[in-house]
Amino acid sequence: MQIKTIIEPFKIKTVEPIFMTTEEERKVFLKNAHYNPFLLTSEQVLIDFLTDSGTSAMSANQWSGIMNGDESYAGAKSWKRFEKTINDLTNYPFILPTHQGRAAERILYGHLGGKGKIFLSNTHFDTTRANIEFSGATAIDCLTPEATDTSLELPFKGNLDTKKLVQNIEKFGKENIASVILTVTNNSGGGQPVSMENAKEVSKICKNYGILFILDACRIAENSFFIHEREKGFGDKTYKQIVQEMFSLADGCVMSAKKDGLANIGGFIALRDKELADACTNLLIITEGYTTYGGLAGRDMEAIAIGLEEVTEPDYLKYRIRSTAYLGEKINKLGVPIMLPVGGHAVYVDAKKLYPQIPVDEYPGQALVCELYLKGGIRCVEIGSVMFGKYDENGKLIPAPMELVRLAIPRRVYTQSHIDYVIEVFEEILRTKNKARGLKIIQEPKFLRHFTSYFEQN
Ligand code: F0G
Numbered sequence: 001m002q003i004k005t006i007i008e009p010f011k012i013k014t015v016e017p018i019f020m021t022t023e024e025e026r027k028v029f030l031k032n033a034h035y036n037p038f039l040l041t042s043e044q045v046l047i048d049f050l051t052d053s054g055t056s057a058m059s060a061n062q063w064s065g066i067m068n069g070d071e072s073y074a075g076a077k078s079w080k081r082f083e084k085t086i087n088d089l090t091n092y093p094f095i096l097p098t099h100q101g102r103a104a105e106r107i108l109y110g111h112l113g114g115k116g117k118i119f120l121s122n123t124h125f126d127t128t129r130a131n132i133e134f135s136g137a138t139a140i141d142c143l144t145p146e147a148t149d150t151s152l153e154l155p156f157k158g159n160l161d162t163k164k165l166v167q168n169i170e171k172f173g174k175e176n177i178a179s180v181i182l183t184v185t186n187n188s189g190g191g192q193p194v195s196m197e198n199a200k201e202v203s204k205i206c207k208n209y210g211i212l213f214i215l216d217a218c219r220i221a222e223n224s225f226f227i228h229e230r231e232k233g234f235g236d237k238t239y240k241q242i243v244q245e246m247f248s249l250a251d252g253c254v255m256s257a258k259k260d261g262l263a264n265i266g267g268f269i270a271l272r273d274k275e276l277a278d279a280c281t282n283l284l285i286i287t288e289g290y291t292t293y294g295g296l297a298g299r300d301m302e303a304i305a306i307g308l309e310e311v312t313e314p315d316y317l318k319y320r321i322r323s324t325a326y327l328g329e330k331i332n333k334l335g336v337p338i339m340l341p342v343g344g345h346a347v348y349v350d351a352k353k354l355y356p357q358i359p360v361d362e363y364p365g366q367a368l369v370c371e372l373y374l375k376g377g378i379r380c381v382e383i384g385s386v387m388f389g390k391y392d393e394n395g396k397l398i399p400a401p402m403e404l405v406r407l408a409i410p411r412r413v414y415t416q417s418h419i420d421y422v423i424e425v426f427e428e429i430l431r432t433k434n435k436a437r438g439l440k441i442i443q444e445p446k447f448l449r450h451f452t453s454y455f456e457q458n
Pocket of ligand 1: 050051052053100101102103125127128183187216218256257258266267408
């Protein structure tokens with residue numbers, strides 16, 4: 001008999017307590033946090049779906065790697081292991097360790113960017129966009145129109161729209177395109193995967209125009225699972241081979257190791273071109289550290305190297321993708337509108353559809369974020385007009401294309417009963433959905449406003 005239930009492919013060795021709270025207590029906590037869950041303390045949270053970044057539970061193997069970390073300033077054996085593992089996956093010769101993904105972005109895009117430069121991507125993640133704009137350059141998303149229809153079930157909704165890509169290259173001139181960035185999976189576009197075919201097309205276009213092609217690879221293992229399942233010709237390949245093939249199409253990558261590196265901190269830049277690597281190395285030494293540790297301790301490099309090997313293991317990836325799909329399928333069945341199909345690291349709720357009574361300039365996504373915290377102590381993040389909205393010259397909101405709420409699932413952290421609890425909270429969210437209220441922003445910074453803005457309930 002074939003047992004169909006997919007179980008967590010691990011036993012729990014160390015546990016961390018969750019502090020129970022009541023709705024009454026959470027009302028006070030949320031008010032004091034100005035209706036922005038980023039400003040809550042973790043002890044005030046029951047289920048933390050704020051991010052899958054840096055929140056993974058490490059394996060016993062990774063913890064033993066931590067003890068083996070070589071903290072030598074130069075040429076540590078942990079660096080050699082880190083370099084070899086990344087080289088084996090990417091086949092890029094130049095590897096620059098950074099303390100996390102955005103440090104890699106600041107170095108690479110800061111160097112490539114500047115006034116008049118254009119970056120093109122399926123969707124720039126918020127830190128990617130912020131680093132590009134901070135350099136004076138412009139970031140343009142080229143997502144396919146289908147991608148913003150949350151109910152449309154297509155296999156690769158993270159794909160970059162190659163027509164829009166070519167149009168933008170022609171419009172701005174190839175000499176002004178600093179690079180094309182393919183984000184796999186497409187985090188801000190709903191955690192949707194990118195097909196190998198699309199990556200090949202993008203690669204071809206970049207080669208034809210002589211434009212640098214960079215992968216934002218922080219969830220490339222999860223992306224490989226979808227290619228294995230959904231794309232013709234990949235069912236017999238290993239996840240690692242698929243990852244390697246995708247890297248082979250690009251000129252380099254930035255990667256936050258806090259996602260598919262299964263580590264709590266870390267990142268890197270990996271490049272083919274020596275001249276570009278040299279320029280980045282200069283910046284690395286100024287702000288991150290010497291070339292063989294960058295922004296990392298030796299023990300971090302050990303944990304990342306081991307994590308990058310564990311992340312393409314079939315049992316792990318099957319459990320990972322299945323457990324995300326479990327949450328998405330169950331709440332969708334209850335009637336919660338979500339981004340379909342469910343992506344790899346998160347379930348995205350379509351808050352505009354859930355709360356049609358709340359206009360976009362009253363942030364329906366933020367309203368749901370607050371409701372989930374109040375009703376269930378669940379913390380998650382708005383990915384909509386709070387995160388990506390801009391103002392026109394009259395101060396009117398230019399809304400984001402979608403009003404999503406992301407329930408990002410930390411890797412190897414929560415069990416099925418935690419997820420069942422979340423599903424029950426959604427039943428309550430549906431029962432009380434007509435009572436949900438919008439919010440207004442009363443204080444905001446210039447960049448990345450979702451982190452620190454203060455809100456008031458209308
Ligand atoms: N690129 C993508 C696609 C990301 O999702 C992130 C981080 C980064 C770059 C930056 O990496 O955090 O190590 O500096 N995403 C986190 C998230 C923060 O919650 O999705 P970092």
